[in-house]
Amino acid sequence: MAQNKILVDLKKSVLEGDDDIAQELAQKALEQGIEPMLIVNQGIIPGIQEAGELWKQNEYFHTDIILCAEAFRLAMEVIEPRLEAGDRGSSGKVVIGTVAGDMHNLGKIMVNATLRGGAFEVIDLGEDVSQDTFIEKIKEINPDILGLGCYMTTTMLEMREIIKRLEKEGLRNNLKVMIGGVPCTQEFAEEINADVWGKDAFDAVEKAKKILGV
Ligand code: B12
Structure with a gap:
């Protein structure tokens, strides 16, 4: 299959929420030697972006978006290990999580993948992460950066x-905080x-490197 066609089909599978097909096409794209970052940028992301646009226009509903999200996740699952080819962890350690609620x-997931591609070690605490969990993990892991989604x-x-809790507990001095999300x-x-x-x-990878001076 031509490279361009695989990427077009991959985008379509994410947009239509065909999770098995999205995963299969992501795998096929890798097997055909397409650069992992190109697969992400020209196949997977455009699919989820267009889904977001259709949501805004009230053409997609929750159920549609959930299916797209699953297709996105499964396709990324295939690509992500290949983005980790860099010198893992040499840029610094990042603890990341989506805030409570x-x-x-x-x-x-995207940010994790690109950070890993940029040779950061990434510890993802998941979603709906409580303040206590963030604080506990920062103490335990001692990362260079805390990423808040x-x-x-x-x-x-x-x-x-x-951030107030980090300051209060004396954890802020050697820790950079990077935020993101719509x-x-x-x-x-x-x-x-x-x-x-x-x-x-x-931008997250660029800024992470910049604030750590790497
Ligand atoms: C997909 C989606 C969902 C999916 C989520 C699936 C999933 N597994 O994530 C589902 C259907 C489950 C969902 C549920 C809800 N959603 Co919703 N959702 C969206 C939607 C359409 C797309 C978000 C998305 O994934 N975009 C694609 C990703 C790749 O883009 P991104 O998030 O912007 O991330 C990029 C950057 O922001 C940045 N970045 C992201 N994270 C980080 C972190 C760091 C550290 C850094 C540096 C950078 C960074 O890099 C990313 C890649 O380039 C948005 C609309 C929109 N325009 O964003 C609404 C939206 C976010 N949702 C919204 C709402 C209201 C809800 C619900 C409350 C709906 C409901 N009534 O149930 C629930 C919330 C449940 C909850 N408690 O969280 C609203 C929020 C409005 C507001 N108050 O601000 C939005 C804006 C839609 C809208 N216009 O109304 N949603």
Whole structure:
């Protein structure tokens, strides 16, 4: 199958929520020697982005998006290990999680994949992560960066509370905090005393390297 056709079909399978097909095509794309990052950028992401657009236009509903999300997840599952080919962990250690009350994770999965591709060691705490869990894991793992994912205006203030807790517990001095997700901005990052906002998964890697000076 021609490279371009595989990527077009992969995008379509994510958009239509055909999870088995998405996984199969992601595997086939790798077998045909297509660059993992190209598969992500030109196959998987455009599919989920278009699904998001259809949601905004009220053409897709929850059930559609859930199917798309699963297709996205399964396709990424195939590609992700191949993005880890870099010198794993040499750029630094990142603990990441979606804040309490928020179950969105597709953006975070993307960020994890690109960070790993950028030779970061990534420890993903999952979704709906409580302040206590963040604090406990920071103490245990001692990462260079804490990544906070937040996808709804209603959960944004949770990030401010987490940063306050870090400051109160003396954990903030050697830890950089990077935030991301649809409602976040650099201004908001500054307002809540985070170090940086990552616009997208690639910006996240660039900024992570920049704040650590690697
Ligand atoms: C998919 C989706 C869902 C799926 C989630 C599936 C999943 N496994 O994640 C489902 C259907 C389950 C869902 C549920 C809900 N959703 Co929803 N969802 C979306 C949708 C359509 C797309 C989000 C997405 O995945 N985008 C694709 C990813 C790749 O993009 P991204 O998240 O922006 O991530 C990129 C960057 O932001 C950045 N990034 C992301 N994370 C991080 C982290 C760090 C550290 C950094 C540096 C960067 C970074 O890099 C990513 C890649 O480039 C958005 C609409 C939108 N425009 O975003 C609504 C949206 C986020 N959802 C919304 C809502 C309201 C809900 C529900 C409350 C709906 C309901 N009534 O039940 C529930 C919430 C449940 C909960 N408690 O969390 C609203 C939020 C509104 C608000 N208050 O702000 C949105 C904006 C839709 C809307 N316009 O109304 N949702």
